[in-house]
Amino acid sequence: MKLFNIKNIVLSISLVFLVIVDVSAQTCSGGTTTVNSITNSLLYLNDSNSCGYISSSGSVISVLADGAGSNIDGVIIKNDGLIGTSITYDYAGQAGIEISSPSAQTSIASLVNTGSINVSLNGINPYVWGIRSLGTIIDLTNSGSITTSAIGANASAVGVENNGTIITLTNTGSIVTSAIGVNPFGFGISNNGTINTLNNLQGAGNTNGPLTYTGALPANYNIILGANAATYGKLSASSVSAWDAASGTTNFGIYSGSVKSKQYLAVISGVATTFLTTSSLRGSYSGLTWTLSQEGTSGIWDLLFPDYYSGPSTADTQQSLVNTSAALQNTFTLQNTVLANSFSYDCNVFGANDVCVSAGGRNTAVSAANGLNNTSALLIAAYRLMPSVRIGAYADQNLSVNNAGSTVNLGNNTPLIGLFGAWNDRLDGTGTEVKVSAAYGQKNTTVTRQVVGLSEPGSGSSNLNSQGAQLTAKYGFGIVENVIVSPYVGARYTQNNMNGYTEGASASVTAPLTYSALNTNATTALAGVGVSYKVIPQVTTFASAGVETDTNTNNGTYSATGVTGLTPINFNANPVRTRPTATLGAYYDIEKNQRLGITGIYRQEPYQAVQTTTVMATYTIGL
DSSP: OOOOOOOSEEOOOSOOOEEEOOGGGSOOTTOEEEESOOOSSEEEEOOSSOEEEEOOSSOOSEEEEEOTTSOOTTOEEEEOSEEEEEEEOTTOEEEEEEEEOTTSOOEEEEEEESSEEEEEEESSSOEEEEEEESSEEEEEEESSEEEEEEESTTOEEEEEEESSEEEEEEESSEEEEEEESSSOEEEEEEESSEEEEEEEOOEETOTTOSEEEEEEOOSEEEEOBOSSTTOEEOEEEEEEEOSOTTTOOBEEEEOSOOOOOSEEEEEEESOOGGGBOGGGGEEEETTEEEEEEESTTSSOEEEEOTTOOSSOOHHHHHHHHHHHHHHHHHHHHHHHHHHHHHTTOOOOOOOTTSEEEEEEEEEEEEOOTTOOEEEEEEEEEEEEEETTEEEEEEEEEEEEEEOTTOSEEEOOOSOEEEEEEEEESOSSSOEEEEEEEEEEEEEEEEEEOOOOTTOOOOEEEEEEEEEEEEEEEEEEEEEETTEEEEEEEEEEEEEEEEOOEEOOOBTTBSSOOEEOOEEEEEEEEEEEEEEEEEEETTEEEEEEEEEEEEEEEEOOEEOEESSTTOOOEETTSSOOOEEEEEEEEEEEEEETTEEEEEEEEEEEOSSTTOEEEEEEEEEEEEO
């Protein structure tokens, strides 16, 4: 890049952050350069071997990367702030970022603009570029804005000028130019070298209009389809040539995005038939066939999906519901496990006032792919009516639910509330004990369907209610000193109900679904044996193993309407009716009326290959 004698330089910069990053992945034999401030108007990078991190809050007009005949492959340039200049001078040229080398060997691994590059120039024969490259850029990505403006005779304003090689150029932001004067020249991209692949979203739905282009066409041009039918890439070409004189044609393709329309108009303009490969005129994407159709002989091309129909695909929506059902199984499992485990909550350390209070925490994890687990705070209280009878209540309040990337998200709004009562014929743990418990909980639930092919990301909210009761009886045998073995039997009833709801409509959800209530319940028989061992007078360990068998179940049906042809889904087609459980724990008596306890619970759940583990820690005091 030539530097002219520039006078009357007025900077229009409020903030600049220019970063050269990710040096750990590169080989930098010349060491690492760190610059904390920049006071000159030009940042000149010319070390052929070193990588660096440059962070500036000073003033930068241009960035010049010049390998001087060497190679700086390891460099990644990233602009998150503003590179800008406004200059008035005759016969001047100015670039926001320039990749330059006398022997055109300079190579940049990645150049990323997420901020703004603004360059303007007034005078006679003004030339401005947002990014100008004479070397090689492996990956150039613009998700921010590149704006250039030139006013004067022979004014030239270019967003990206390539005189070397760009392997991949992806534009999801805006590249806007303005050239005013006699013989103006203004294009978003001017390619005098080689661009292997150009991916573009700028166009329809962008207030800046299509991406303008001149010079040699890219070897591959991929349109990016936006989130709705009105947003997609458009390329407006003028004075173009084949990207390679030997092979001569450009391949058209679809980069990403869901098809939202039967037709995308004027996706390319100014390109003759001879510049497009025959294979580029038709293809398939996301299960649909497409054609690139020219409007007469105008050089304007429309992207058409002949077999596209208004509304989402029934088959893809059905599969999306199947995926959602699997995610809901894990959520129902979590809530049902919390409910069932709460029936074991107790408080049996009493003081002079026959009151017991216990506080602690709980974490329950479901063996789900997304690491579903939740952490809660516990508060349990009991009152001893007589030496053999106690009654109590408890609250289990969610503190957090870790459900990373999940379709279903639970709120932490209300606690699980429960009541219990117990009778013992002896106070030393031997003999008969009968206990009854009941609980109820409600959680706000948000369900967002994952997109499958041509389905839509519908989202809605409902309440998930869990309730149930359990009755158990056990008999403790004092086998040897300090050891008690306690066989137990019992019965439990639980139900989990999610109310029906309707998804919200939006630009990306044109056919919101309406869901029926999802109800599950089970009556379960319990049997097992527990054992406790007093290691020392202050420490007691305990364990149990048991079996649960469902005697009556309703596994529910997950169903929705709103897209023709959807069918109900059996919420648990292959239930595990007989399941093992296990408990392991210990407690330490700090004082006669104070106790620290920890308990672990394992459960095989009614859904295939789903298990849960729960860990609880409590501090109990008798008052």
